[in-house]
Amino acid sequence: MATEEEKKRxxxxxxxxxxxxxxxxxxxxxxxxxxxxxTTVGExxxxxxxxxxxxxxxxxxxxxxxxxxxxxxxxxxxxxxxxEIVKEGxxxxxxxxxxxxxxxxKSLIADGxxxxxxxxxxxxxxxxxxxxxxxxxxxxFDVDPETHHCHLxxxxxx
Numbered sequence: 001m002a003t004e005e006e007k008k009r010x011x012x013x014x015x016x017x018x019x020x021x022x023x024x025x026x027x028x029x030x031x032x033x034x035x036x037x038x039t040t041v042g043e044x045x046x047x048x049x050x051x052x053x054x055x056x057x058x059x060x061x062x063x064x065x066x067x068x069x070x071x072x073x074x075x076x077x078x079x080x081x082x083x084e085i086v087k088e089g090x091x092x093x094x095x096x097x098x099x100x101x102x103x104x105x106k107s108l109i110a111d112g113x114x115x116x117x118x119x120x121x122x123x124x125x126x127x128x129x130x131x132x133x134x135x136x137x138x139x140x141f142d143v144d145p146e147t148h149h150c151h152l153x154x155x156x157x158x
């Protein structure tokens with residue numbers, strides 16, 4: 001019988017397989033048009049963070065919302081080692097180090113699939129759409145599996 005620690009690792013592996021399978025399936029069906037689902041995916045993940053993790057975005061400053069998303073990912077979920085968000089005007093940039101999803105990202109890239117179900121990017125963009133009443137567009141999605149670093153960016157517009 002597996003120990004509790006082994007069960008946790010196996011659960012993480014199953015979740016990684018699910019993410020890989022969903023992204024690959026959407027990419028195989030729709031190609032780059034699959035990127036259009038990031039809006040819906042982000043909204044669903046944002047709802048979960050609000051209901052289950054105490055994230056509040058109403059009446060909060062946008063920078064505070066983005067900082068809290070990063071804090072939850074690092075301190076409460078442990079999904080990455082470091083997470084930095086910078087909002088400059090209508091652009092939001094992320095630097096993520098040590099993401100636990102990097103192995104999945106590496107597999108997607110190796111298979112010619114642009115990783116697009118990124119919780120950081122999708123949740124933050126959904127939060128800004130809801131909080132500021134704007135639309136968002138992914139501007140940059142650079143994943144470097146060798147250094148375990150991602151540089152992500154989206155723009156906001158009316």
